[in-house]
Amino acid sequence: MTVWIGRRPTIVINDPVIAVELMEKRSNIYSSRPRMVIMGELGTNNDGILTMPYGEKWRKHRRLLHMGLMTKALNTYKPIQELESKRMVWDMVRTPAKYESHLDRYSTSVVVLVDYGKRVDSPEDPLVKNVLTAMQHAAMLNVPGKFLAETFPILSKVPAFLAPWKQAILDRRVQGRAFFGGLADTVKAKMDKGEAPESFTKHLWEKRSEFPMSDMEFSFLSSALFGAGSDTTASTLASFILACTAFGHEWIPKAHEELDRVIGRDRTPSFADQKDLPYIDAVVKETLRWRPVAVLGGTPHANTEDDYYNGYLIPKGSTILGNLWGIHLNEQYFPDPHHFYPDRYLDPNRPDYPHPAGHSAFGWGRRVCPGEGLALNSLFMTIARFLWGFNVAKAKDANGKDIDVDIFDYTDGFNTRPRPFLCSITPRGPEFVEIIKREAEEADRELREKYINDDEL
Numbered sequence: 483m484t485v486w487i488g489r490r491p492t493i494v495i496n497d498p499v500i501a502v503e504l505m506e507k508r509s510n511i512y513s514s515r516p517r518m519v520i521m522g523e524l525g526t527n528n529d530g531i532l533t534m535p536y537g538e539k540w541r542k543h544r545r546l547l548h549m550g551l552m553t554k555a556l557n558t559y560k561p562i563q564e565l566e567s568k569r570m571v572w573d574m575v576r577t578p579a580k581y582e583s584h585l586d587r588y589s590t591s592v593v594v595l596v597d598y599g600k601r602v603d604s605p606e607d608p609l610v611k612n613v614l615t616a617m618q619h620a621a622m623l624n625v626p627g628k629f630l631a632e633t634f635p636i637l638s639k640v641p642a643f644l645a646p647w648k649q650a651i652l653d654r655r656v657q658g659r660a661f662f663g664g665l666a667d668t669v670k671a672k673m674d675k676g677e678a679p680e681s682f683t684k685h686l687w688e689k690r691s692e693f694p695m696s697d698m699e700f701s702f703l704s705s706a707l708f709g710a711g712s713d714t715t716a717s718t719l720a721s722f723i724l725a726c727t728a729f730g731h732e733w734i735p736k737a738h739e740e741l742d743r744v745i746g747r748d749r750t751p752s753f754a755d756q757k758d759l760p761y762i763d764a765v766v767k768e769t770l771r772w773r774p775v776a777v778l779g780g781t782p783h784a785n786t787e788d789d790y791y792n793g794y795l796i797p798k799g800s801t802i803l804g805n806l807w808g809i810h811l812n813e814q815y816f817p818d819p820h821h822f823y824p825d826r827y828l829d830p831n832r833p834d835y836p837h838p839a840g841h842s843a844f845g846w847g848r849r850v851c852p853g854e855g856l857a858l859n860s861l862f863m864t865i866a867r868f869l870w871g872f873n874v875a876k877a878k879d880a881n882g883k884d885i886d887v888d889i890f891d892y893t894d895g896f897n898t899r900p901r902p903f904l905c906s907i908t909p910r911g912p913e914f915v916e917i918i919k920r921e922a923e924e925a926d927r928e929l930r931e932k933y934i935n936d937d938e939l
C-alpha cells in the first residue's frame with residue numbers, strides 16, 4: 483500500500499515476504515532512514531542512531547553497539563537479568579496490582595545497569611525521571627503534523643531567535659548532551675579509580691581512541707540503550723500479562739506442567755534451563771508476535787536509490803514501513819491471529835514464515851534491532867520465572883463475576899502497550915512464596931555489593 487505524505491511516498495508493507503525481499507535481501511539500498519527534520523536534524527543533529535542516515539557514521543555507531551551487545555558481552559549481563567528478575571517476582575508477590583510499575587522498574591534497571599553499571603531500586607529514582615523526561619521529549623518531537631517544518635524543511639533554517647519552537651528544541655539538545663554526557667563522565671571517573679563495573683559505556687570509553695567521535699555523538703550513543711531498550715521490553719511484558727489474563731486458562735497449565743517437570747518446586751528457573759523449556763520459548767515468541775510493541779516496525783526505513791518491485795517504481799528516499807500489526811496478524815501465516823496460542827510455534831506443520839524466529843518483532847536487515855539478544859534474554863528470564871511462581875486470571879467484580887479485558891485497548895504511537903487493566907495475579911502456593919522471597923533477598927545483597935547503588939550517577 484502506498485500513502486503520499488507531502489511529496490514523499492510512504493510504502494506500508496503488510497506481508498512478511500515483501501518485507502524480507504526489500505529490507506533484507508536488498509538491504510544495501512533499503513537501510514537508511516527518511517529525512518526527519520525535527521527529531522533527527524534539530525533534535526539530535528542526527529547524532530542519535532535511531533534517525534541516523536545510512537553511511538560511515540552509522541556504521542561506526544552500529545559496530546560499537548554490536549561489540550557491546552554480542553554474545554560474549556550478553557553473557558556478562560545475564561547475571562544482572564537473573565538478579566533483577568528475582569526482585570521483580572518478589573515485587574509481584576507483595577503488590578500484584580502494581581504489575582506495570584514492577585515491569586517498568588525491572589526493564590529500566592536492567593538497561594541502566596547494562597548501560598552504566600548503576601542499579602535502579604525504585605521507579606522514583608531521579609535517574610529514571612530524567613530519562614523519562616528525555617524520552618517524552620523525543621516522542622513529542624515525533625508527533626506527525628505537530629511541526630510545520632517537517633513538511634516544509636526550509637522553515638528549520640529560520641534563525642532560532644525568530645522561532646521560539648526551534649530555540650526550545652535546540653535548548654533541549656544542549657540539556658540532553660549535558661545530562662547524558664554527565665552520566666558518561668561519571669563512569670569514566672569510576673574507571674579511573676578502578677571501581678567501574680562492566681557496562682556498555684565503559685566499553686565505549688575503552689574504544690574511544692579507536693573510534694573517534696564528537697562529544698555529542700558519544701553521549702547519544704552511550705544513552706542509546708535505554709532510549710530504545712527500556713520501554714520496549716516493559717511494554718512487551720505488559721502484553722504478556724494481558725495474554726495471561728485473556729487466554730491464560732487455555733495455556734498456562736501447559737507452561738506449569740513443563741516448569742514442574744523440568745525445574746521442580748524448590749528453585750526458580752535460570753538461564754541454564756532455557757534449552758529444556760521449549761514451551762516457555764514458544765510463549766516468548768507468541769508474545770512478540772501477538773502484540774508487537776513497535777507496531778509499525780519501529781523507525782521507518784528509506785531507500786537510497788530508485789528501485790523496482792513487481793513492476794512498481796519505488797523512488798529514492800521513499801519512507802518504508804514494515805507494518806508489524808498487519809504482518810503479525812496476517813491469517814495466511816498465523817491462523818486465528820488475535821488468539822494468543824503459543825502452541826502454534828510447536829506445530830511442525832505451521833505455515834512457512836520467511837524468518838527463522840517465526841516473527842519479525844525486531845525488524846529487518848542491516849537496521850535490525852541491535853538489542854535483540856539482550857531483550858530476548860530479559861523476556862525469557864522474566865516470563866519463565868513469573869510463570870513458575872504465579873497463576874493469572876481475570877479479576878472479579880463485587881458479585882464475583884469475571885471482569886473482561888479488552889485485548890485491543892492499547893496506547894497510541896509508534897511504540898504501544900496495553901492501557902492499564904485489572905487482573906488477578908496470585909502465587910501458586912506458600913512454598914513458592916518462600917522460595918521467591920529467599921532468592922530475592924540473596925539477589926538484593928548481590929546487587930548491592932556488585933553494582934553502583936548510590937546517587938553518584
Ligand code: HEM
Binds near residue numbers: 544848849851852854
Ligand atoms: C522487546 C524488546 C524490543 C523490541 C521489540 C525492539 C524492536 C526494535 C525494532 C522493530 C527496531 C527497528 C528495526 C528496523 O529498523 O528494521 C529496533 C531498533 C533499535 N533497537 Fe530495539 N527492540 C527491543 C529492545 C531493544 C533493546 C533492549 C535495545 C538496546 C539494548 C534496543 C536497541 C535498539 C536500537 C539502538 C535500534 C536502532 C538501530 C538502528 O537504527 O540502526 N532495542 N528495535
